[in-house]
Amino acid sequence: MSKVTLVFPRLKRESNVWAPLPLQAVAAPLLEDGFDVKLLDGRTFHPHIPRILSQARGSLYVGLSVMTGWQIRDAVAISRAIKDAYPDIPVVWGGYHASMLPEQTLVESYVDYVIRGQGQLPALELAKRLRDGQPVEGITGLCYKKDGKPVITGHPKLVDIDQFPSTPYGILDMEKYMVPDLGSRSMKYFSSQGCPFGCGFCAETSMYGRGWVGFSPERVVDDLERLVNDYGINAVDFADTNFFVSKKRVRAICEGIIKRGLDLKWAADVRTKQFIDFPEDLRQLVYDAGCRRLLLGAESGSQQALEHIGKQTTVDDTLHVSRICNDLGIITRFTTMFGFPGEPEKDIEATLRMIEGIKAINEDFEVHGFFFAPYPGAPMYQEAVRLGFRPPETLEAWADFDLTELHTPWVDPVYKEKVDMIIDFYMPFASPGPELKRLMAGGGPRGYAYRAMHKLAAWRVGNRDFRAPLEWQLKKRRSGRK
Ligand code: B12
Ligand code: SF4
Numbered sequence: 001m002s003k004v005t006l007v008f009p010r011l012k013r014e015s016n017v018w019a020p021l022p023l024q025a026v027a028a029p030l031l032e033d034g035f036d037v038k039l040l041d042g043r044t045f046h047p048h049i050p051r052i053l054s055q056a057r058g059s060l061y062v063g064l065s066v067m068t069g070w071q072i073r074d075a076v077a078i079s080r081a082i083k084d085a086y087p088d089i090p091v092v093w094g095g096y097h098a099s100m101l102p103e104q105t106l107v108e109s110y111v112d113y114v115i116r117g118q119g120q121l122p123a124l125e126l127a128k129r130l131r132d133g134q135p136v137e138g139i140t141g142l143c144y145k146k147d148g149k150p151v152i153t154g155h156p157k158l159v160d161i162d163q164f165p166s167t168p169y170g171i172l173d174m175e176k177y178m179v180p181d182l183g184s185r186s187m188k189y190f191s192s193q194g195c196p197f198g199c200g201f202c203a204e205t206s207m208y209g210r211g212w213v214g215f216s217p218e219r220v221v222d223d224l225e226r227l228v229n230d231y232g233i234n235a236v237d238f239a240d241t242n243f244f245v246s247k248k249r250v251r252a253i254c255e256g257i258i259k260r261g262l263d264l265k266w267a268a269d270v271r272t273k274q275f276i277d278f279p280e281d282l283r284q285l286v287y288d289a290g291c292r293r294l295l296l297g298a299e300s301g302s303q304q305a306l307e308h309i310g311k312q313t314t315v316d317d318t319l320h321v322s323r324i325c326n327d328l329g330i331i332t333r334f335t336t337m338f339g340f341p342g343e344p345e346k347d348i349e350a351t352l353r354m355i356e357g358i359k360a361i362n363e364d365f366e367v368h369g370f371f372f373a374p375y376p377g378a379p380m381y382q383e384a385v386r387l388g389f390r391p392p393e394t395l396e397a398w399a400d401f402d403l404t405e406l407h408t409p410w411v412d413p414v415y416k417e418k419v420d421m422i423i424d425f426y427m428p429f430a431s432p433g434p435e436l437k438r439l440m441a442g443g444g445p446r447g448y449a450y451r452a453m454h455k456l457a458a459w460r461v462g463n464r465d466f467r468a469p470l471e472w473q474l475k476k477r478r479s480g481r482k
Contacts, residue, residue, distance in 0.1 A: 002034075002036065002131045003035070003038065003058055003060065004030055004036070004059055004060055004061060005056040005059040005062045005063070006037060007042060007078055008023055008041045008064075010071070011043065012069070012402075016181065017177060017179070019172065019187065020039070020041050021189075021190050024039065024171075024172070026065075027171060028165045031165070039171050039172055041172065042074060049078060052081070053081055053082065053085050056082055056085075060090075060131055061089060061112075062089055062090075062091050063092040063094060063115075064078060064092070064095075067095060068375060068376065069398070069399070070399060070402065072097060072398050076110065076396055091113075092111075093113070093114050093115075094114070094123070096207060097398065098111075098114045099115075099116040099155070099207055100375070101377075102143040102152050106143055107395075108395050113143065114143040115142055116143065117155055117157075117207060118141070118158055120159075125140075125142075141155075157209060158194050158208050158209070158211035159213070161193060161213050169227070181235060182235035182236075182266065183265050184234060185231070185232055185234050186233065186237055189224070189238060190238070192214035192245065193212070193241075194209075194210070194212040194241065195212060195241045196210050196242070196245060198210055198310060198379055199299075199309055199379075200310045200379045200383075201337065201373075201374075201378055201380055202379075203375040205379055206378065212242065214245065214246060214249055217249050218256070221262075224236065224264060225262060228263070228264065235264060235266060235267075238266065238267065240268065241269065242270075244270045244275065250282065251285060253289070254282075254286055255285070263290075266291055267292065269294070269297075270294050271313065272320075273317050275296075275321050276317060276321055284328065287330060293332075294325060295335065296332060296333070296335070298334040298336055298358075300337060300338075300350065300354075301336075301350035301352070302342075302346065302347045302350035305340045305342060308342055319361065322358045322361045323361050331364060331365065332362070333368070334355075334365065334367045335367075335368050335369075335370065336368070336369045337369070337371070338371055338419045339406060339416075341380075341408075344411055344412075344415055348415070348419060349464070351369075352461060355367055355431065359431060367427055367431050368423075369427055370404060371405065371408070373401075373405070374389050374391070375403070376391070387410050389407060389408055425457070425472050426466070427461065429458075432454060440454055
């Protein structure tokens with residue numbers, strides 16, 4: 001049987017190891033067509049490269065899924081090892097990074113093909129052509145080399161995902177991916193791809209061109225039922241970038257979950273405005289069907305910044321949605337970003353004010369802060385370059401591009417230090433998530449210290465008084481930061 005090896009390279013940090021959904025999706029049509037698929041998750045065995053090499057022997061190709069940042073480092077090491085051991089096995093890169101920068105990826109000697117966008121169909125077609133000794137030119141989404149030079153083809157549109165066979169969970173040991181999150185056995189699951197909005201900082205637009213495709217509600221409910229029955233899951237975190245695009249689909253999924261009596265808690269990402277626009281009965285249905293946490297991109301408390309990034313929401317929307325979720329009993333998790341072009345210093349104050357507003361509505365929320373990082377392919381990427389951002393120039397240099405760090409020259413170092421202090425330390429302590437709450441509830445001097453820190457952080461954030469931040473300096477020293 002013809003073999004295809006798919007590899008998920010290691011990540012730098014990952015507190016919970018979620019199943020490699022992108023590769024499970026790519027594997028589904030290959031398996032259905034009779035290919036022998038080896039899916040190897042580099043995060044789950046050690047040392048990983050020798051095992052990948054032994055499994056890859058005789059493959060038609062080895063496909064790697066790669067996100068921008070540290071994962072590139074491991075993907076390069078794996079690709080080089082494959083090429084050294086088996087010069088004739090083609091190495092294929094897919095996923096967000098290679099899709100955005102196919103040329104820079106393909107100039108490397110250890111990458112033979114890049115598949116842009118959705119991988120299910122091109123990965124299958126490539127396997128068939130390599131098996132049958134046919135030329136590979138003309139496969140939608142496939143970039144290749146001709147006379148040693150990259151040939152870049154256009155970015156493909158999203159195709160209907162209901163045509164693909166069920167996700168093959170059984171090709172991995174799913175026990176490794178049962179994460180304690182909303183339930184004791186939580187899993188990530190994807191029910192759609194793409195997002196019709198075009199926020200300036202987000203890679204989604206260029207990856208899927210503002211398209212959106214979703215599984216039918218019946219298929220989603222069947223999948224969830226299968227996951228409950230076969231793997232005993234009790235919670236799901238939807239990996240969709242935008243689960244809530246179709247009201248009709250959301251309604252049918254929720255009704256299906258209730259009708260089949262699936263005892264599931266679930267979490268998903270939603271735009272603030274989207275949830276506000278849902279009729280009240282639908283929001284209630286979402287709760288009744290088990291939704292207990294929503295991740296909302298609040299992004300900024302500055303209306304000017306929201307407009308700049310094309311978020312199409314208001315600060316009032318963020319507060320409004322907090323009220324709605326509070327009334328329903330849904331936990332809110334907000335993401336905020338700092339350092340957009342414009343007036344970043346003023347934005348800190350506005351964002352802290354917004355966070356206070358959320359807190360006044362419900363103490364029980366989480367907030368996460370990030371610096372704006374120009375992602376290749378995101379609408380604001382070119383603006384960032386105009387304003388002096390110097391993107392890495394080689395594939396390997398992108399491995400050092402930590403999307404959680406600051407890369408934008410217009411942000412003053414003093415502002416950066418302040419934001420670091422607030423988002424790394426004071427904000428999480430002032431509005432603690434489940435892990436910190438657990439520590440705060442602990443007994444003894446440790447529990448007392450956490451409770452005291454929470455009080456101090458809440459006071460500092462509330463009064464905007466970050467003078468003499470001794471506790472922050474101590475934390476920095478202990479974690480080895482300068
Ligand atoms: C789950 C997830 C994670 C998991 C990843 C682990 C995992 N097991 O998948 C965790 C939580 C660890 C994670 C971490 C990060 N993530 Co993340 N993550 C996601 C998320 C929500 C879902 C991914 C998913 O499963 N999608 C479902 C699958 C089916 O779709 P897909 O990924 O698009 O895969 C398709 C194609 O890309 C392609 N494809 C993918 N791989 C391959 C390989 C081959 C060979 C082929 C042919 C095709 C192919 O075909 C697939 C099927 O159509 C996405 C957003 C999203 N909804 O996609 C963000 C996303 C992928 N993450 C993103 C980012 C930025 C990060 C972090 C940098 C965040 C951070 N600030 O730290 C880190 C990076 C990791 C690190 N620290 O080193 C960005 C990627 C941007 C970029 N340029 O790479 C995304 C797109 C979110 C966003 N819109 O900004 N993430
Ligand atoms: S940030 Fe969210 S809403 Fe905006 S384009 Fe990205 S996925 Fe869509």
